[in-house]
Amino acid sequence: MSAKRICKDAILTAIALLAFMVENLFPPLFFFAPGVKLGVSNAVALITLIIVGAPDAFVVVILKCTLGAVFAGNPFSIVYSLPSALISLGAQTALYLTLFPHLSLMAISVTGAVLFNTVQLAIASIVAGASMLPLLPFMLIASAVAGVAVGLIAYLTVKFLPRSICIDDASERRLK
Amino acid sequence: MTSAERVDIIKKANPFNNLDIVVFCAVILVIALSVMIAGRAKQASAVVITTPEQKLTYPIDKDREVEVEGKLTVVIKDGKVYVKNAVCPDKVCEHSGEISRSGSVIACLPSGIVITVTGETDFIEVG
Numbered sequence: 001m002s003a004k005r006i007c008k009d010a011i012l013t014a015i016a017l018l019a020f021m022v023e024n025l026f027p028p029l030f031f032f033a034p035g036v037k038l039g040v041s042n043a044v045a046l047i048t049l050i051i052v053g054a055p056d057a058f059v060v061v062i063l064k065c066t067l068g069a070v071f072a073g074n075p076f077s078i079v080y081s082l083p084s085a086l087i088s089l090g091a092q093t094a095l096y097l098t099l100f101p102h103l104s105l106m107a108i109s110v111t112g113a114v115l116f117n118t119v120q121l122a123i124a125s126i127v128a129g130a131s132m133l134p135l136l137p138f139m140l141i142a143s144a145v146a147g148v149a150v151g152l153i154a155y156l157t158v159k160f161l162p163r164s165i166c167i168d169d170a171s172e173r174r175l176k
Numbered sequence: 177m178t179s180a181e182r183v184d185i186i187k188k189a190n191p192f193n194n195l196d197i198v199v200f201c202a203v204i205l206v207i208a209l210s211v212m213i214a215g216r217a218k219q220a221s222a223v224v225i226t227t228p229e230q231k232l233t234y235p236i237d238k239d240r241e242v243e244v245e246g247k248l249t250v251v252i253k254d255g256k257v258y259v260k261n262a263v264c265p266d267k268v269c270e271h272s273g274e275i276s277r278s279g280s281v282i283a284c285l286p287s288g289i290v291i292t293v294t295g296e297t298d299f300i301e302v303g
Contacts, residue, residue, distance in 0.1 A: 050179070074265055096182075128285070140207045
Protein backbone atom coordinates (compact mmCIF):
# COMPACT_ATOMS: atom_id res chain seq x y z
CA MET A 1 0.00 0.00 0.00
CA SER A 2 1.61 3.20 -1.18
CA ALA A 3 1.94 6.37 0.86
CA LYS A 4 -0.03 8.19 -1.82
CA ARG A 5 -2.96 5.81 -1.36
CA ILE A 6 -2.92 6.22 2.43
CA CYS A 7 -2.81 9.97 1.90
CA LYS A 8 -5.80 9.88 -0.43
CA ASP A 9 -7.77 7.78 2.08
CA ALA A 10 -6.93 10.20 4.88
CA ILE A 11 -7.94 13.26 2.86
CA LEU A 12 -11.18 11.63 1.70
CA THR A 13 -12.01 10.57 5.27
CA ALA A 14 -11.47 14.16 6.40
CA ILE A 15 -13.70 15.48 3.62
CA ALA A 16 -16.42 12.92 4.41
CA LEU A 17 -16.30 13.80 8.10
CA LEU A 18 -16.40 17.51 7.34
CA ALA A 19 -19.36 17.07 4.99
CA PHE A 20 -21.13 15.02 7.66
CA MET A 21 -20.51 17.59 10.41
CA VAL A 22 -21.48 20.60 8.29
CA GLU A 23 -24.63 18.86 7.11
CA ASN A 24 -25.61 18.21 10.71
CA LEU A 25 -25.67 21.97 11.31
CA PHE A 26 -28.42 22.55 8.75
CA PRO A 27 -32.10 21.92 9.40
CA PRO A 28 -33.47 18.71 7.83
CA LEU A 29 -33.83 19.03 4.07
CA PHE A 30 -36.83 16.71 3.83
CA PHE A 31 -39.26 17.98 6.45
CA PHE A 32 -41.63 15.04 5.88
CA ALA A 33 -39.02 12.32 6.46
CA PRO A 34 -37.36 12.64 9.87
CA GLY A 35 -33.68 11.90 9.89
CA VAL A 36 -33.16 11.77 6.13
CA LYS A 37 -30.30 13.97 5.00
CA LEU A 38 -28.79 14.63 1.61
CA GLY A 39 -25.78 12.59 2.66
CA VAL A 40 -22.96 14.44 0.94
CA SER A 41 -20.56 12.20 2.85
CA ASN A 42 -22.03 9.26 0.89
CA ALA A 43 -20.85 11.00 -2.26
CA VAL A 44 -17.36 11.01 -0.79
CA ALA A 45 -17.65 7.25 -0.16
CA LEU A 46 -18.72 6.73 -3.78
CA ILE A 47 -15.88 8.94 -5.04
CA THR A 48 -13.41 6.94 -2.92
CA LEU A 49 -14.75 3.73 -4.46
CA ILE A 50 -14.11 5.15 -7.93
CA ILE A 51 -10.80 6.96 -7.61
CA VAL A 52 -9.02 4.85 -4.97
CA GLY A 53 -10.63 1.45 -4.57
CA ALA A 54 -13.27 -0.69 -2.90
CA PRO A 55 -11.35 -1.53 0.33
CA ASP A 56 -10.50 2.16 0.73
CA ALA A 57 -14.17 3.14 0.44
CA PHE A 58 -15.01 0.77 3.31
CA VAL A 59 -12.18 2.22 5.42
CA VAL A 60 -13.43 5.76 4.77
CA VAL A 61 -17.03 4.83 5.63
CA ILE A 62 -16.13 2.97 8.83
CA LEU A 63 -13.92 5.84 10.01
CA LYS A 64 -16.54 8.43 9.05
CA CYS A 65 -19.31 6.63 10.95
CA THR A 66 -17.18 6.01 14.04
CA LEU A 67 -15.61 9.47 14.26
CA GLY A 68 -18.83 11.16 13.14
CA ALA A 69 -20.80 9.52 15.95
CA VAL A 70 -18.19 10.67 18.49
CA PHE A 71 -17.91 14.22 17.13
CA ALA A 72 -21.65 14.66 16.83
CA GLY A 73 -21.87 14.00 20.57
CA ASN A 74 -24.03 10.93 20.22
CA PRO A 75 -21.88 7.76 20.17
CA PHE A 76 -25.00 5.55 20.27
CA SER A 77 -26.01 6.69 16.79
CA ILE A 78 -23.33 4.38 15.39
CA VAL A 79 -25.79 1.52 15.96
CA TYR A 80 -27.95 3.07 13.23
CA SER A 81 -25.35 4.49 10.90
CA LEU A 82 -22.63 1.85 10.63
CA PRO A 83 -24.66 -1.25 9.60
CA SER A 84 -26.77 0.77 7.14
CA ALA A 85 -23.70 2.46 5.67
CA LEU A 86 -21.85 -0.85 5.25
CA ILE A 87 -24.80 -2.61 3.60
CA SER A 88 -25.40 0.39 1.36
CA LEU A 89 -21.74 0.64 0.37
CA GLY A 90 -21.54 -3.13 -0.17
CA ALA A 91 -24.41 -2.99 -2.64
CA GLN A 92 -22.94 0.05 -4.39
CA THR A 93 -19.52 -1.62 -4.66
CA ALA A 94 -21.07 -4.79 -6.11
CA LEU A 95 -23.07 -2.79 -8.67
CA TYR A 96 -20.10 -0.61 -9.58
CA LEU A 97 -17.74 -3.53 -10.10
CA THR A 98 -20.19 -5.67 -12.10
CA LEU A 99 -22.67 -3.47 -13.95
CA PHE A 100 -20.95 -0.09 -13.98
CA PRO A 101 -20.75 1.17 -17.55
CA HIS A 102 -24.34 0.03 -18.11
CA LEU A 103 -25.54 1.39 -14.79
CA SER A 104 -24.84 5.06 -14.10
CA LEU A 105 -23.47 6.47 -10.86
CA MET A 106 -26.88 8.02 -10.20
CA ALA A 107 -28.61 4.63 -10.34
CA ILE A 108 -25.92 3.07 -8.12
CA SER A 109 -26.24 5.91 -5.63
CA VAL A 110 -30.05 5.68 -5.55
CA THR A 111 -29.80 1.97 -4.77
CA GLY A 112 -27.39 2.76 -1.96
CA ALA A 113 -29.54 5.56 -0.53
CA VAL A 114 -32.74 3.48 -0.58
CA LEU A 115 -30.97 0.54 1.10
CA PHE A 116 -29.36 2.84 3.67
CA ASN A 117 -32.63 4.33 4.84
CA THR A 118 -34.54 1.05 4.74
CA VAL A 119 -31.93 -0.68 6.88
CA GLN A 120 -31.78 2.30 9.23
CA LEU A 121 -35.56 2.24 9.67
CA ALA A 122 -35.44 -1.50 10.33
CA ILE A 123 -32.73 -1.06 12.98
CA ALA A 124 -34.68 1.80 14.55
CA SER A 125 -37.78 -0.40 14.69
CA ILE A 126 -35.81 -3.18 16.39
CA VAL A 127 -34.11 -0.84 18.87
CA ALA A 128 -37.32 1.00 19.73
CA GLY A 129 -39.44 -2.15 19.72
CA ALA A 130 -42.13 -0.46 17.64
CA SER A 131 -42.80 -0.76 13.93
CA MET A 132 -41.93 2.37 11.99
CA LEU A 133 -43.23 0.95 8.72
CA PRO A 134 -45.59 3.93 8.21
CA LEU A 135 -42.55 6.15 7.79
CA LEU A 136 -41.13 4.00 5.00
CA PRO A 137 -42.81 5.71 2.00
CA PHE A 138 -41.57 9.13 3.12
CA MET A 139 -38.08 7.78 3.78
CA LEU A 140 -38.00 6.09 0.36
CA ILE A 141 -39.14 9.17 -1.57
CA ALA A 142 -36.65 11.38 0.26
CA SER A 143 -33.81 8.90 -0.18
CA ALA A 144 -34.53 8.48 -3.90
CA VAL A 145 -34.19 12.25 -4.38
CA ALA A 146 -31.10 12.38 -2.16
CA GLY A 147 -29.60 9.39 -3.98
CA VAL A 148 -29.85 11.03 -7.41
CA ALA A 149 -28.33 14.24 -6.02
CA VAL A 150 -25.47 12.36 -4.37
CA GLY A 151 -24.81 10.36 -7.54
CA LEU A 152 -24.72 13.59 -9.52
CA ILE A 153 -22.25 15.11 -7.06
CA ALA A 154 -19.99 12.05 -7.38
CA TYR A 155 -20.31 12.04 -11.18
CA LEU A 156 -19.46 15.74 -11.54
CA THR A 157 -16.58 15.47 -9.07
CA VAL A 158 -14.94 12.57 -10.89
CA LYS A 159 -15.63 14.20 -14.25
CA PHE A 160 -13.94 17.48 -13.42
CA LEU A 161 -11.24 16.31 -11.01
CA PRO A 162 -7.84 16.19 -12.76
CA ARG A 163 -7.20 12.75 -14.20
CA SER A 164 -3.90 12.45 -12.32
CA ILE A 165 -5.80 12.56 -9.00
CA CYS A 166 -8.49 10.13 -10.16
CA ILE A 167 -6.18 7.29 -11.13
CA ASP A 168 -3.34 5.49 -9.45
CA ASP A 169 -0.55 6.49 -11.82
CA ALA A 170 1.82 3.92 -10.30
CA SER A 171 -0.38 1.07 -11.50
CA GLU A 172 -0.74 2.68 -14.92
CA ARG A 173 3.03 3.05 -15.24
CA ARG A 174 3.36 -0.65 -14.54
CA LEU A 175 0.91 -1.44 -17.29
CA LYS A 176 2.89 0.53 -19.88
CA MET B 177 -11.73 -3.41 -16.55
CA THR B 178 -9.20 -1.38 -14.57
CA SER B 179 -10.21 1.51 -12.36
CA ALA B 180 -8.44 3.94 -14.71
CA GLU B 181 -10.66 2.77 -17.59
CA ARG B 182 -13.74 3.26 -15.41
CA VAL B 183 -12.63 6.79 -14.55
CA ASP B 184 -12.13 7.55 -18.24
CA ILE B 185 -15.65 6.28 -18.97
CA ILE B 186 -17.07 8.59 -16.29
CA LYS B 187 -15.08 11.50 -17.74
CA LYS B 188 -16.18 10.95 -21.33
CA ALA B 189 -19.41 8.97 -21.61
CA ASN B 190 -23.01 10.07 -20.92
CA PRO B 191 -23.95 10.49 -17.27
CA PHE B 192 -26.89 8.09 -17.65
CA ASN B 193 -27.00 4.70 -19.30
CA ASN B 194 -29.35 2.02 -20.57
CA LEU B 195 -29.82 -0.04 -17.40
CA ASP B 196 -30.69 3.00 -15.29
CA ILE B 197 -34.34 2.79 -16.28
CA VAL B 198 -34.54 -0.63 -14.57
CA VAL B 199 -33.24 0.75 -11.29
CA PHE B 200 -35.43 3.85 -11.37
CA CYS B 201 -38.54 1.77 -12.20
CA ALA B 202 -37.67 -0.63 -9.37
CA VAL B 203 -37.36 2.27 -6.92
CA ILE B 204 -40.69 3.74 -8.04
CA LEU B 205 -42.28 0.30 -7.69
CA VAL B 206 -40.89 -0.11 -4.15
CA ILE B 207 -42.17 3.35 -3.21
CA ALA B 208 -45.64 2.55 -4.59
CA LEU B 209 -45.64 -0.75 -2.72
CA SER B 210 -44.64 0.90 0.56
CA VAL B 211 -47.33 3.57 0.12
CA MET B 212 -49.91 0.82 -0.44
CA ILE B 213 -48.81 -1.07 2.68
CA ALA B 214 -48.39 1.96 4.93
CA GLY B 215 -51.44 3.79 3.58
CA ARG B 216 -53.92 1.34 5.03
CA ALA B 217 -54.38 3.53 8.07
CA LYS B 218 -57.58 3.46 10.08
CA GLN B 219 -59.39 5.99 12.28
CA ALA B 220 -56.96 7.26 14.89
CA SER B 221 -57.96 6.47 18.46
CA ALA B 222 -54.98 6.16 20.74
CA VAL B 223 -51.47 7.45 21.32
CA VAL B 224 -48.92 4.83 22.30
CA ILE B 225 -45.60 5.92 23.81
CA THR B 226 -43.01 3.17 23.80
CA THR B 227 -39.86 3.65 25.84
CA PRO B 228 -37.11 1.15 26.69
CA GLU B 229 -38.76 0.78 30.12
CA GLN B 230 -42.49 0.99 29.57
CA LYS B 231 -45.42 1.36 27.21
CA LEU B 232 -47.99 4.10 27.82
CA THR B 233 -51.32 4.40 26.03
CA TYR B 234 -53.53 7.50 26.00
CA PRO B 235 -56.75 8.36 24.13
CA ILE B 236 -56.04 10.86 21.37
CA ASP B 237 -59.25 12.87 21.85
CA LYS B 238 -58.38 14.06 25.35
CA ASP B 239 -55.93 16.95 25.63
CA ARG B 240 -52.98 16.39 27.92
CA GLU B 241 -49.22 16.74 28.29
CA VAL B 242 -47.11 13.75 29.25
CA GLU B 243 -43.54 14.06 30.42
CA VAL B 244 -41.69 10.90 29.44
CA GLU B 245 -38.86 9.90 31.76
CA GLY B 246 -37.47 13.43 31.85
CA LYS B 247 -36.39 13.13 28.22
CA LEU B 248 -39.22 14.79 26.32
CA THR B 249 -42.80 15.98 26.65
CA VAL B 250 -45.57 14.57 24.47
CA VAL B 251 -48.43 17.00 23.88
CA ILE B 252 -51.85 15.68 22.85
CA LYS B 253 -54.06 18.56 21.74
CA ASP B 254 -57.15 18.66 19.48
CA GLY B 255 -56.48 15.16 18.16
CA LYS B 256 -52.92 16.05 17.23
CA VAL B 257 -49.71 14.85 18.83
CA TYR B 258 -46.35 16.54 18.97
CA VAL B 259 -43.17 16.57 21.01
CA LYS B 260 -41.64 19.46 22.91
CA ASN B 261 -38.79 19.96 25.38
CA ALA B 262 -36.67 17.14 24.01
CA VAL B 263 -33.25 16.91 25.63
CA CYS B 264 -31.61 14.96 22.81
CA PRO B 265 -28.97 16.79 20.72
CA ASP B 266 -30.56 16.42 17.27
CA LYS B 267 -34.21 17.33 18.08
CA VAL B 268 -35.46 15.22 15.18
CA CYS B 269 -38.56 14.36 17.23
CA GLU B 270 -39.46 18.04 17.68
CA HIS B 271 -38.89 18.76 14.00
CA SER B 272 -41.24 15.90 13.10
CA GLY B 273 -44.10 18.29 13.86
CA GLU B 274 -47.67 17.22 14.56
CA ILE B 275 -49.03 13.76 13.81
CA SER B 276 -52.68 12.79 13.90
CA ARG B 277 -53.33 9.98 11.42
CA SER B 278 -53.36 6.39 12.53
CA GLY B 279 -50.05 4.78 11.78
CA SER B 280 -47.99 7.95 12.05
CA VAL B 281 -44.86 7.82 14.13
CA ILE B 282 -42.56 10.24 15.92
CA ALA B 283 -39.31 8.65 16.93
CA CYS B 284 -36.69 9.94 19.31
CA LEU B 285 -33.88 7.53 18.57
CA PRO B 286 -31.22 8.74 21.04
CA SER B 287 -33.53 8.04 23.98
CA GLY B 288 -35.28 5.07 22.32
CA ILE B 289 -38.73 6.62 22.63
CA VAL B 290 -41.33 6.06 19.90
CA ILE B 291 -44.70 7.76 19.79
CA THR B 292 -47.29 6.06 17.59
CA VAL B 293 -50.86 6.97 16.76
CA THR B 294 -52.91 3.79 16.48
CA GLY B 295 -56.43 2.97 15.38
CA GLU B 296 -59.02 0.30 16.13
CA THR B 297 -57.87 -2.23 13.58
CA ASP B 298 -54.46 -0.93 12.80
CA PHE B 299 -51.92 -3.13 11.10
CA ILE B 300 -49.17 -1.94 13.40
CA GLU B 301 -48.35 -4.05 16.38
CA VAL B 302 -46.66 -2.02 19.04
CA GLY B 303 -44.77 -3.81 21.75
